[in-house]
Amino acid sequence: LKTPLKQAATSQLVLTERQPGCQPLTTPPKPKETPPADPWTPTSNLKMLISAASPEIRSREQRRQLSDSSSEVLQTKHCLQEHLLGDEYEKSQPSRKEKSLGLLCHKFLARYPDYPSPSQKSYICLDEVTEELRVERRRIYDIVNVLESLHMVSRLARNRYVWHGRHNLPQTLQALKKVGEENKYIQQIQMIKKREYEHEFDPGSERNEEMASCFGSSEQSEMSFVELPGVEFRAASVNGRKYKSLRVMSQKFVMLFLVSTPQIVSLEVAAKILIGEDQLEDLDKSKFKTKIRRLYDIANVLSSLKLIKKVHVTEERGRKPAFKWTGPEVLPNTQDTKLEATSTACSPPISESIPSKEQCSKALFPSKGKQNFTRHSSLIKLVKSIENDRRKIQSAPTSPVKISASTYQSLPVFPNTIAQFPAITKHQLEGQSKTAEEVQMKCALSSPEAVPKLEPSQQPALSQPLGVCPASHSSVSPVILPHPQSGVSYAIYLHPSQAHTVTTYSPGFMLQPLPCANVTGIKGNNSKVLNKVTTEEGDTQRGLDEPTKSLAAEERPETKSETSSQRCLKRSQALPENNLIKRRKSDEESLDTSLTFFPSGYLIPLTHCTHGNKAECSNKEKAGVCSLQHSAYSSPITGVIPMQASELKTVNIPAFHITPLNIMLSPNSIAAAPVLSNSCLSSSSTSSAPNPSSSALNFMLQHIGLIPAGVQVPANPVLQHVPVSSQSENTSHSSGSTNVQEGKVSYNTLQLHRGGLSGNNFLFSLQLSAPKESQEPQAVPENFFRTPGGPNTEPSLTANSDGTQRTSQGTLYIPQRKLEVSED
DNA sequence: ATCTCCCGCCATATG
DNA sequence: CATATGGCGGGAGAT
Numbered sequence: 001l002k003t004p005l006k007q008a009a010t011s012q013l014v015l016t017e018r019q020p021g022c023q024p025l026t027t028p029p030k031p032k033e034t035p036p037a038d039p040w041t042p043t044s045n046l047k048m049l050i051s052a053a054s055p056e057i058r059s060r061e062q063r064r065q066l067s068d069s070s071s072e073v074l075q076t077k078h079c080l081q082e083h084l085l086g087d088e089y090e091k092s093q094p095s096r097k098e099k100s101l102g103l104l105c106h107k108f109l110a111r112y113p114d115y116p117s118p119s120q121k122s123y124i125c126l127d128e129v130t131e132e133l134r135v136e137r138r139r140i141y142d143i144v145n146v147l148e149s150l151h152m153v154s155r156l157a158r159n160r161y162v163w164h165g166r167h168n169l170p171q172t173l174q175a176l177k178k179v180g181e182e183n184k185y186i187q188q189i190q191m192i193k194k195r196e197y198e199h200e201f202d203p204g205s206e207r208n209e210e211m212a213s214c215f216g217s218s219e220q221s222e223m224s225f226v227e228l229p230g231v232e233f234r235a236a237s238v239n240g241r242k243y244k245s246l247r248v249m250s251q252k253f254v255m256l257f258l259v260s261t262p263q264i265v266s267l268e269v270a271a272k273i274l275i276g277e278d279q280l281e282d283l284d285k286s287k288f289k290t291k292i293r294r295l296y297d298i299a300n301v302l303s304s305l306k307l308i309k310k311v312h313v314t315e316e317r318g319r320k321p322a323f324k325w326t327g328p329e330v331l332p333n334t335q336d337t338k339l340e341a342t343s344t345a346c347s348p349p350i351s352e353s354i355p356s357k358e359q360c361s362k363a364l365f366p367s368k369g370k371q372n373f374t375r376h377s378s379l380i381k382l383v384k385s386i387e388n389d390r391r392k393i394q395s396a397p398t399s400p401v402k403i404s405a406s407t408y409q410s411l412p413v414f415p416n417t418i419a420q421f422p423a424i425t426k427h428q429l430e431g432q433s434k435t436a437e438e439v440q441m442k443c444a445l446s447s448p449e450a451v452p453k454l455e456p457s458q459q460p461a462l463s464q465p466l467g468v469c470p471a472s473h474s475s476v477s478p479v480i481l482p483h484p485q486s487g488v489s490y491a492i493y494l495h496p497s498q499a500h501t502v503t504t505y506s507p508g509f510m511l512q513p514l515p516c517a518n519v520t521g522i523k524g525n526n527s528k529v530l531n532k533v534t535t536e537e538g539d540t541q542r543g544l545d546e547p548t549k550s551l552a553a554e555e556r557p558e559t560k561s562e563t564s565s566q567r568c569l570k571r572s573q574a575l576p577e578n579n580l581i582k583r584r585k586s587d588e589e590s591l592d593t594s595l596t597f598f599p600s601g602y603l604i605p606l607t608h609c610t611h612g613n614k615a616e617c618s619n620k621e622k623a624g625v626c627s628l629q630h631s632a633y634s635s636p637i638t639g640v641i642p643m644q645a646s647e648l649k650t651v652n653i654p655a656f657h658i659t660p661l662n663i664m665l666s667p668n669s670i671a672a673a674p675v676l677s678n679s680c681l682s683s684s685s686t687s688s689a690p691n692p693s694s695s696a697l698n699f700m701l702q703h704i705g706l707i708p709a710g711v712q713v714p715a716n717p718v719l720q721h722v723p724v725s726s727q728s729e730n731t732s733h734s735s736g737s738t739n740v741q742e743g744k745v746s747y748n749t750l751q752l753h754r755g756g757l758s759g760n761n762f763l764f765s766l767q768l769s770a771p772k773e774s775q776e777p778q779a780v781p782e783n784f785f786r787t788p789g790g791p792n793t794e795p796s797l798t799a800n801s802d803g804t805q806r807t808s809q810g811t812l813y814i815p816q817r818k819l820e821v822s823e824d
Numbered sequence: 825a826t827c828t829c830c831c832g833c834c835a836t837a838t839g
Numbered sequence: 840c841a842t843a844t845g846g847c848g849g850g851a852g853a854t
Contacts, residue, residue, distance in 0.1 A: 137844085141844060141845055293847080
């Protein structure tokens with residue numbers, strides 16, 4: 001009896017191999033000589049074996065074995081314990097590590113193939129698992145919840161899950177990334193870092209205000225779960241569960257990795273952000289601790305999935321635990337810039353709910369985009385007609401889409417529990433061409449009726465589309481919102497509690513044409529009301545403002561004297577091709593409620609409203625507008641979209657000048673200055689501030705300067721330099737000593753700050769996709785570099801002219817001074 | 825001491 | 840009501 005256990009105990013490797021307890025006894029521990037190098041090899045082998053055998057059989061066998069031996073084993077163990085001496089006993093006793101969630105997760109994963117063949121679906125029965133793995137059920141929930149958040153499994157019913165493996169991972173990650181970007185996580189991270197920084201030399205300062213302002217906007221009060229079409233949650237009950245906390249947390253955690261530039265996230269930061277989201281609550285210590293605990297749980301599972309690995313970041317404060325993303329890179333959701341941007345900007349009216357060509361194609365072929373699209377002639381036709389329609393619509397900005405407004409009003413207002421789920425429209429095409437076609441068909445067929453984006457609550461809208469998609473029938477059926485930029489669509493689900501129907505698991509996709517960003521047409525009623533609402537919702541609803549306002553503006557242009565935005569709008573309309581409409585949002589506090597459209601080819605990344613916002617939006621009836629807004633103003637490329645020089649001159653620049661500040665004021669982006677990171681100043685325009693860049697820079701700086709005052713921007717924002725391509729020309733004029741270098745893991749941090757650290761340099765990177773020629777030279781305003789507190793700092797400007805863009809959103813980076821990452 | 829994070833109580837949700 | 844889920848935080852092993 002007492003055999004093998006003793007020596008096995010210490011080595012992880014060994015431990016892993018044999019399940020402590022019974023395995024050694026019942027099963028002849030793997031006879032195979034496993035390469036010592038890979039600790040998980042045993043598992044891998046097991047996995048292979050397992051996958052080879054039909055899951056059912058395998059599990060059955062295992063179960064049988066376990067059941068047969070389990071009791072015995074336990075007894076045996078007891079005996080063992082009692083008889084062994086202290087040392088030996090200890091060794092025989094599974095150490096804490098052996099019980100780690102990570103290890104457990106490995107075992108769990110070993111039972112299923114990474115990429116199960118579609119034909120053989122494997123189901124997971126929690127009872128079996130707990131039995132076989134010999135763990136408390138509670139632990140399995142932790143694992144499953146995380147897997148669920150990645151759509152690697154989905155729940156069928158009580159006790160029952162389906163195993164999807166990693167098939168959905170790419171889409172999931174892409175969707176998460178997108179959502180993360182929209183959530184302004186980058187800014188939040190920066191904000192937190194900044195705060196941290198400030199605390200160093202200004203320990204006893206109050207931080208909550210800043211935090212509040214920063215996070216307040218992002219408060220998506222409700223948890224939203226990012227869904228994938230075809231992988232919806234099973235029962236409404238499940239869906240509706242408000243407790244998706246771990247799942248949601250997991251997704252958010254992943255989002256953080258996906259949006260951060262060095263894909264490293266410290267637990268501390270993650271915890272703060274996640275807490276901040278849930279509630280502006282003061283970071284009380286216990287809550288923080290709890291969050292950290294959860295993050296460890298999640299991290300363990302993610303680590304088992306090899307998506308992240310533990311590292312340490314060393315800052316002056318010391319070593320802090322962090323995790324580094326080691327999963328697959330998520331395809332940038334910025335494939336076809338221009339087209340997309342354009343199409344996005346000009347969204348079809350609601351009535352024309354048919355997805356735009358880009359959207360459609362993207363939805364279908366996220367990664368390949370248009371090319372594929374072109375193959376289908378029918379689709380092309382459709383697209384063309386759509387485009388025409390769109391054009392018409394555009395010409396008639398006021399063309400109202402009654403649907404949304406009336407519908408909303410008539411509809412009962414749902415509690416803000418509605419959850420919105422972004423979803424990817426497309427499945428993997430690999431080997432599923434058929435599916436793709438189906439999708440397309442659906443796309444084409446999709447009801448003309450516009451489904452208001454945000455109207456999860458709109459049953460009517462939902463129901464219609466449903467007809468098209470037989471597979472799905474449920475109140476929860478998602479409305480998929482194509483997201484032009486990434487090809488990721490969003491699906492909005494009704495909160496189960498509200499919508500009683502259950503979502504059926506539909507292998508296919510449920511495509512519902514949505515009006516893309518038609519901020520324009522969608523809603524037109526009283527802007528006043530909207531604004532008001534927005535204001536009320538203030539903190540949590542900022543995202544709404546934009547859409548609402550913009551709509552309002554469009555709807556009733558004649559009402560007021562022309563605002564700059566309106567003018568812009570006009571211009572944009574006048575302009576043939578580049579009518580990208582930019583909206584700026586004003587924060588609740590901002591007095592200015594007028595909308596501003598930026599007809600420029602530059603898309604200024606603004607943070608958008610969060611899901612919660614969207615959802616709420618819908619509730620409040622503003623909904624219609626909210627969701628798509630993003631597309632309208634976000635550029636596929638992070639920062640700015642390159643445009644023609646001519647265009648720049650005429651329209652763009654002016655636009656910038658006109659409302660730069662306003663733009664920046666968007667509540668969401670408050671702390672984050674628009675970015676200019678790693679951007680390119682065209683070589684020609686380097687030092688003298690040529691425009692686009694200069695103007696951008698300009699307003700950015702202004703913004704910065706403003707922040708302290710009007711907005712609650714931290715006193716000393718620091719800019720983090722983003723790695724730039726080496727060959728890009730960096731121009732730096734620094735009066736101080738500025739050295740621009742690409743940090744691998746360490747960044748140069750420059751700060752605009754007052755007081756505090758004095759010798760810091762300022763470093764700005766512009767992330768403009770270089771307009772080749774700059775026009776309208778603009779001098780950088782003096783105050784541009786003005787430092788609120790400490791005047792003597794000199795900023796250095798760095799611009800690159802390579803078109804590369806890394807950041808998805810322009811932002812002001814907060815530096816991590818001397819960041820060192822050490823792997824374990 | 826700090827980092828990790830297991831354990832399992834107990835509130836909720838589900839059936 | 841019984842059971843399935845899963846939030847939560849004490850407190851102990853690992854470093």
